[in-house]
Amino acid sequence: MKDTLVSRRAVLAGTAAAGALGLSGFPARAEPQWKKYAGTTIEANLIKGPRGELLQKYASEFTDLTGIKVESEVIPEQQQRQKAVIELTSGKPSFDVIHVSYHVQKRQFEKAGWLADLSGFMKDPNLTAPDLTVDDFSAGGLKFAQNEKGEMHSLPWSVDYFILYWNKELFAKKGVALPKTFDEMAVAAEKLNDPANGIYGFTGRGLRNANMTLWTNFFLNYGGEFLDDKGNILTDGPEAIEATKMYQRLLTKTAPPGVAGFNWMESMASLTQGRAAMWIDGVGWAPPIEDPNASRVVGKIGYALVPAGPKGQYSAAYGDGVGIAQASTKKEAAYLYCQWAVSKTMGARLLQSGGGVPFRNSVLNDDAVRKGVKMPPEWLDSVIGSAKISKLGLPVIVPVAEFRDIVGAAVTATLSGADPATELKKAHEQFRPILERSEKS
Amino acid sequence: MSTIAEPAEVTAGAKGEPQREWRPPSYWPFVLPALIVVLAVIIFPWAYTIWMSLHEWKVGSPTTFVGLANYIRLPSDARFVESVWHTLVYTALSVALPLLLGTLAAVVFHAKFPMRGFLRGLFILPMMATPVAIALVWTMMFHPQLGILNYLLSLIGLPPQLWVFHPATVIPSLVMVETWQWTPLVMLIVLGGLAAIPSEPYESALIDGATRWQIFRYISLPLIMPFLFIASMIRMIDAVKSFDIIFAITQGGPGSASETINLYLYSVAFVYYDVGYASAIVVVFFALIVALAGALLHLRQRTHWNDAGGVA
16 A cells, blocks of 8 residues: 555656655646646657666656656667658658667757757746756766757757776786776786686777777777867877777787677677676676676676776767657657656666666766665766766767768778778778768758 | 451540550550559669669758769779679679589489488478578677587687688678578479489480489489579579678678678668668669679570570
8 A cells, every 4th residue: 555655656756756746835836737738649769778668668657647648669779760860851750759869860960950949848847847957967968968059959868888897706816906097908908818718808899880989988088089170080190099009909919709790799798708807888788797697797797987098087978868859749748758758767767777877967966866776886886987087989970870880990900900090091081071071961 | 357346446436546556445454553563663663763873862961963973983982892892702602502502402302211301391491590580590609709600610629710700701601601591492493303304314324324423414414404593593683682691690790891782782871871872872783683693594595405495
């Protein structure tokens, strides 16, 4: 009886779980008119993965809160991106709410004007709970969601920081300490490397395109910037070359054979089977690593910040958000859904399950939320630490996919012995005209 | 005579059309559905693709007519040129190997031995599997550290291989999957051919004291040639446009070492959204398939194998 009461209250409270309920004596202004659009049906197009699935799983709570019905479609990432672009281009998308991958789509969506401006809604007390404010989102989140004029065209939902996963058992066996810098990491990887026993010092993405998310973290820590003031791409400079040399050193000398074809899946398999001592990738892989059915290293993995490079210590960040199609006729109802998606309740669930990290500071800094996190405390520390040093992991341009393919192919080529400077220069010359063409149109 | 001709003339006159000597108009309603279907699903998409290939056409941006610029871009696009080469190598291998092994298997399964039916059934199982599903299984088997293939190699004392994880071995490894899956198809076709051969030539060959190889080389092989042509044609068209296995296992990698035209085309159209350029690639790709099929047909004509009466 008590249980049902609690969960009902939590549901009703929706986004304003903590704030509004506690201060129920406040004037009506404190709560948006959740039920105003009851009876409407909205369509949400979501990306398959822990984030999209979480939204789908709890959609009935949103319906209880607002009376709005949600039809959500959850599609694998690549296909979802294609579908979104094709439908938005047609001018008549089948969805009202769209799950946006910022690191790939931000510039493309902005240039095309596909998403509705939510700034007005956010200021409207009839639509927005008082705890949802622009400055509650982390700086990185705002960089993703706001356009040049500072308008919010989506609500930042989840961020993926790159962290260092390390196998404590293997480190202890060889008496190696957790590296703080890239140079230390390379030395540590060489000490830990033991190919005769099938154990390698380091693993990570080598596959073209996928490797760019890892490589850019090296690039950032070597002082790299993606674009200059005029919007020219800068991935053939000395920073890029030095970063690539380090990447090349780690992945050719101390990584499993075949790493040039590894995506996150193969890399994670090496780590979870106890065959790799270190792995740098997104924070979201903690649940499978700590799952005894999928992993042989449960409880043995440490979580740390990506080591510092010569020019700084950053965590490459990638993120997704929820926006509303400009063509939607149900923007208010869709906005209530977006607001619910990024609410404290949903953010807490996301963080506690280890599926992602909400962009909202009020969720991350809430002790009660933190206590409910099921992952090891070190994981949470690495998340919070990474948030403070995060930088966007990919350039904000339209042809992100071409960038990842072309520069990614150059970086992969260095794994079979090609010279970093030559390869990067070649890639640069191939990519520059593509970028220029996309900015012109 | 005249009584038969008259009604036709009356029909034409009733519609008020001038008399056409080439065909009575009364046939038209029957031709129309087929014509509409052909126009809608073959002619129109083709014309539209060619139309798009003449434009700078990026999803989300306005389109501009650029003439043949997209085609001119092709030869200087290193990725495209490389992908043509990959396609040809991949196709040649995935036609030759299944053809060779499939013929061998057909000869084996043509002979009578116990459990033949059951074993034949077992042999054609790979053909029935979904390509993407088997691709995922093979991906795991190829894993250099954890895969079973390297374990099997280690049992016979061979060093571990990188399979699809190295540019030099990726295409042969993918062809291995393709061969595994499609050898049964060739086997079925050739088996049909072998079953159709009458037994007399064999009997006389045996009387003349021919060896088994001679019997195969001078009797079976020439007689199953038509079937081998059909099999290689089917295999060739399938292999040229192969997508699922490559995409699911390597996505064209490592680097772009296994990127065939089809994969590159997919990237250009659905990842870069460069529809105009992608259309130009489609047109060239289509020309390539037609050329390959044409070459094979030409070869078939020259061998005269199907000219039962020797009509040249």
